[in-house]
Amino acid sequence: MKKEKPKYRQIIDAAIIVIAENGYHQSQVSKIAKQAGVADGTIYLYFKNKEDILISVFDEKMEMFADRLKEIIEEPITASEKLFKMVENHFTVLSADRHLATVTQLELRQSNLALRLRINAVLKNYLVLLDTILKDGIANGEFDKDMDIRLARQMVFGTIDETTTTWVMNEYKYDLVALSPKVHQLLFNAIKAE
Amino acid sequence: MKKEKPKYRQIIDAAIIVIAENGYHQSQVSKIAKQAGVADGTIYLYFKNKEDILISVFDEKMEMFADRLKEIIEEPITASEKLFKMVENHFTVLSADRHLATVTQLELRQSNLALRLRINAVLKNYLVLLDTILKDGIANGEFDKDMDIRLARQMVFGTIDETTTTWVMNEYKYDLVALSPKVHQLLFNAIKAE
Amino acid sequence: MKKEKPKYRQIIDAAIIVIAENGYHQSQVSKIAKQAGVADGTIYLYFKNKEDILISVFDEKMEMFADRLKEIIEEPITASEKLFKMVENHFTVLSADRHLATVTQLELRQSNLALRLRINAVLKNYLVLLDTILKDGIANGEFDKDMDIRLARQMVFGTIDETTTTWVMNEYKYDLVALSPKVHQLLFNAIKAE
Amino acid sequence: MKKEKPKYRQIIDAAIIVIAENGYHQSQVSKIAKQAGVADGTIYLYFKNKEDILISVFDEKMEMFADRLKEIIEEPITASEKLFKMVENHFTVLSADRHLATVTQLELRQSNLALRLRINAVLKNYLVLLDTILKDGIANGEFDKDMDIRLARQMVFGTIDETTTTWVMNEYKYDLVALSPKVHQLLFNAIKAE
DNA sequence: TATGAATGAGATTTCATTCAT
DNA sequence: AATGAATGAAATCTCATTCAT
Numbered sequence: 155m156k157k158e159k160p161k162y163r164q165i166i167d168a169a170i171i172v173i174a175e176n177g178y179h180q181s182q183v184s185k186i187a188k189q190a191g192v193a194d195g196t197i198y199l200y201f202k203n204k205e206d207i208l209i210s211v212f213d214e215k216m217e218m219f220a221d222r223l224k225e226i227i228e229e230p231i232t233a234s235e236k237l238f239k240m241v242e243n244h245f246t247v248l249s250a251d252r253h254l255a256t257v258t259q260l261e262l263r264q265s266n267l268a269l270r271l272r273i274n275a276v277l278k279n280y281l282v283l284l285d286t287i288l289k290d291g292i293a294n295g296e297f298d299k300d301m302d303i304r305l306a307r308q309m310v311f312g313t314i315d316e317t318t319t320t321w322v323m324n325e326y327k328y329d330l331v332a333l334s335p336k337v338h339q340l341l342f343n344a345i346k347a348e
Numbered sequence: 349m350k351k352e353k354p355k356y357r358q359i360i361d362a363a364i365i366v367i368a369e370n371g372y373h374q375s376q377v378s379k380i381a382k383q384a385g386v387a388d389g390t391i392y393l394y395f396k397n398k399e400d401i402l403i404s405v406f407d408e409k410m411e412m413f414a415d416r417l418k419e420i421i422e423e424p425i426t427a428s429e430k431l432f433k434m435v436e437n438h439f440t441v442l443s444a445d446r447h448l449a450t451v452t453q454l455e456l457r458q459s460n461l462a463l464r465l466r467i468n469a470v471l472k473n474y475l476v477l478l479d480t481i482l483k484d485g486i487a488n489g490e491f492d493k494d495m496d497i498r499l500a501r502q503m504v505f506g507t508i509d510e511t512t513t514t515w516v517m518n519e520y521k522y523d524l525v526a527l528s529p530k531v532h533q534l535l536f537n538a539i540k541a542e
Numbered sequence: 543m544k545k546e547k548p549k550y551r552q553i554i555d556a557a558i559i560v561i562a563e564n565g566y567h568q569s570q571v572s573k574i575a576k577q578a579g580v581a582d583g584t585i586y587l588y589f590k591n592k593e594d595i596l597i598s599v600f601d602e603k604m605e606m607f608a609d610r611l612k613e614i615i616e617e618p619i620t621a622s623e624k625l626f627k628m629v630e631n632h633f634t635v636l637s638a639d640r641h642l643a644t645v646t647q648l649e650l651r652q653s654n655l656a657l658r659l660r661i662n663a664v665l666k667n668y669l670v671l672l673d674t675i676l677k678d679g680i681a682n683g684e685f686d687k688d689m690d691i692r693l694a695r696q697m698v699f700g701t702i703d704e705t706t707t708t709w710v711m712n713e714y715k716y717d718l719v720a721l722s723p724k725v726h727q728l729l730f731n732a733i734k735a736e
Numbered sequence: 737m738k739k740e741k742p743k744y745r746q747i748i749d750a751a752i753i754v755i756a757e758n759g760y761h762q763s764q765v766s767k768i769a770k771q772a773g774v775a776d777g778t779i780y781l782y783f784k785n786k787e788d789i790l791i792s793v794f795d796e797k798m799e800m801f802a803d804r805l806k807e808i809i810e811e812p813i814t815a816s817e818k819l820f821k822m823v824e825n826h827f828t829v830l831s832a833d834r835h836l837a838t839v840t841q842l843e844l845r846q847s848n849l850a851l852r853l854r855i856n857a858v859l860k861n862y863l864v865l866l867d868t869i870l871k872d873g874i875a876n877g878e879f880d881k882d883m884d885i886r887l888a889r890q891m892v893f894g895t896i897d898e899t900t901t902t903w904v905m906n907e908y909k910y911d912l913v914a915l916s917p918k919v920h921q922l923l924f925n926a927i928k929a930e
Numbered sequence: 931t932a933t934g935a936a937t938g939a940g941a942t943t944t945c946a947t948t949c950a951t
Numbered sequence: 952a953a954t955g956a957a958t959g960a961a962a963t964c965t966c967a968t969t970c971a972t
Binding site: 764765766776777779780785786 | 940941942943944945
Binding site: 565566567648649651652653654655658659662686689690693694696697699700701702703704705708711721724725728729731732733734 | 759760761842843845846847848849852853856880883884887888890891893894895896897898899902905915918919922923925926927928
């Protein structure tokens with residue numbers, strides 16, 4: 155399987171670095187190839203086209219979030235605690251890799267609509283897991299049984315996303331992870347059972 | 349003042365239509381000119397360059413939101429009601445002009461970073477007004493006096509934005525304005541005083 | 543006659559200043575109009591097109607050289623003295639008006655071929671007068687009767703022109719007029735009778 | 737070294753032909769590419785931009801003149817003979833390649849000032865060699881020891897250049913090389929020792 | 931005469947992708 | 952598998968000129 159070949163990851167990692175450092179529109183295929191230490195043409199042995207590289211970047215990294223979230227869901231803790239861990243995990247991963255944060259929050263959003271729709275599909279898995287937390291919370295009486303799950307999901311994700319983007323735009327100058335408790339508190343207030 | 353010249357608005361309006369219908373990257377200046385019924389060169393009598401058209405689109409339209417929000421703030425109603433009206437107004441304006449909604453939620457975000465930073469500056473005015481609502485609510489005891497205003501603002505804006513974007517991506521197939529009460533309820537829960 | 547109208551000269555003079563200060567390719571019609579204190583459209587009441595302005599600039603100024611040269615020819619002095627006065631006059635006029643010098647030696651040469659051919663036609667009058675000096679000198683035994691007048695003319699003009707251009711390119715940093723005796727000496731040596 | 741790649745020369749040669757036949761301002765990159773039998777984009781693998789092609793044309797060809805002149809300087813002949821051979825060589829090379837003559841005498845002069853200054857730098861090498869001939873002539877008593885070398889150089893170059901330009905403007909309708917003895921005679925008269 | 935807003939043709943350059951080696 | 956030279960389509964912006972007032 156191509157994803158296991160070393161050059162596949164080499165190119166993905168190169169893409170993140172190049173995009174973070176040069177911006178989306180200044181990240182030519184040839185630059186990514188150079189950073190990856192391969193020839194331009196080699197890129198096309200592992201990726202269908204440029205868009206495919208970018209989708210794969212998102213794919214691979216989102217998988218990380220989702221995998222971690224899956225573990226969280228299965229832990230024997232309250233839904234509220236799961237929600238907290240989700241927020242904290244999200245912030246922790248992006249704080250630890252600012253290249254990745256810049257790429258996902260700023261640069262990749264400059265891509266064309268087709269790519270963004272494709273990215274949204276990848277995101278969906280993540281959001282489905284979030285739904286699971288919400289449903290669990292409702293089921294065990296922690297969250298408001300009358301809330302609109304779809305809206306709650308959009309609120310949770312919108313808040314996390316906006317908070318992260320603001321942090322990136324402010325050039326990481328404060329501690330994002332430290333905001334987790336307050337963000338969780340706001341979100342929990344919004345959806346907790348009376 | 350250039351903004352009063354009819355061709356200025358003509359071009360702004362044409363830009364919104366063309367971008368909504370063709371997407372950001374397929375909106376050549378010549379297409380906008382044709383839609384506006386002017387020659388390509390005429391665009392450059394009113395705008396410095398293509399980017400300037402897009403900034404102006406955002407400028408002009410965001411002004412609408414901000415103006416309406418200013419009126420809301422001054423009304424003799426509770427902060428919670430103001431928050432509701434803000435959400436409702438936001439949803440109403442974008443529901444009424446789907447071209448505009450598509451452009452602001454999807455297409456304009458594909459612009460380069462420089463433009464996006466410029467857009468953020470425009471947004472700031474809007475967010476400052478939102479802060480005013482939050483501060484008023486704290487002052488009169490409606491909202492939690494211990495909340496972090498910056499985070500609350502990011503939550504409110506993030507939620508509204510995410511909700512709108514999801515609606516646009518779902519091709520407007522449900523009634524966005526009808527979601528206002530529930531969205532407001534979530535947001536209010538999050539920040540209300542105990 | 544249009545040439546006598548004040549705006550005609552106004553535009554010619556504006557053109558020289560604008561071209562000298564901005565260079566040929568940065569001398570748009572609108573800039574010349576502004577410098578002349580007239581509307582863009584007004585230019586076209588006095589000149590057929592942009593090229594016509596430039597030809598007229600050359601025409602008008604070359605006339606000055608030719609008029610002075612005619613006077614010189616008619617003076618009761620030797621051909622060698624006439625040659626000297628011609629060189630000196632050429633250098634004096636251009637030293638006195640550096641804008642004009644820059645325009646004729648550098649900027650106007652960037653014009654298209656058609657304009658340059660037209661300019662050459664204007665130059666012809668000047669060169670015909672030079673021929674007269676040469677013929678007079680041969681007739682009265684001062685100059686070599688076997689010389690090729692056409693080549694001698696090209697040498698005289700080529701030398702004057704090259705000397706002036708070098709002086710302009712060296713940013714007028716030495717006294718051009720002071721070179722007249724030496725230049726004359728070289729030219730006279732070349733063509734004097736044995 | 738890029739100069740050895742066949743496409744580099746191919747493009748240079750194509751540029752000379754296209755510019756000579758179409759004129760400077762009608763020599764689009766695409767025309768040059770077509771003449772060279774390469775794609776437009778290929779041009780940019782060998783040249784930084786359009787101006788770089790023109791500089792290179794001049795560079796390459798001027799080298800020819802300079803190389804030949806170096807050989808002449810080293811021959812065991814009189815300075816006067818060297819001067820003659822220089823004139824003759826100049827005329828011979830340009831007579832043999834009328835495209836090149838048209839380009840150097842007419843078309844390249846329409847380029848912008850920046851390019852012309854760059855071209856002058858290339859010319860300097862040629863003029864330095866000319867200076868060597870003049871100094872040699874003075875040293876061995878052939879040329880007037882009191883002459884101003886800079887002016888003499890400007891005369892020699894100005895004369896050669898003007899003679900060549902006139903010949904090109906007259907559409908090569910006489911034999912340029914045949915003028916060499918007379919041109920040399922004039923120049924030699926000008927500077928020979930008493 | 932004079933104005934100046936409007937016109938619209940036209941060219942350089944970039945860069946994702948291909949394919950012969 | 953890997954290379955990298957070559958391709959060629961595509962779009963912004965300028966500015967000489969016009970013409971309705």
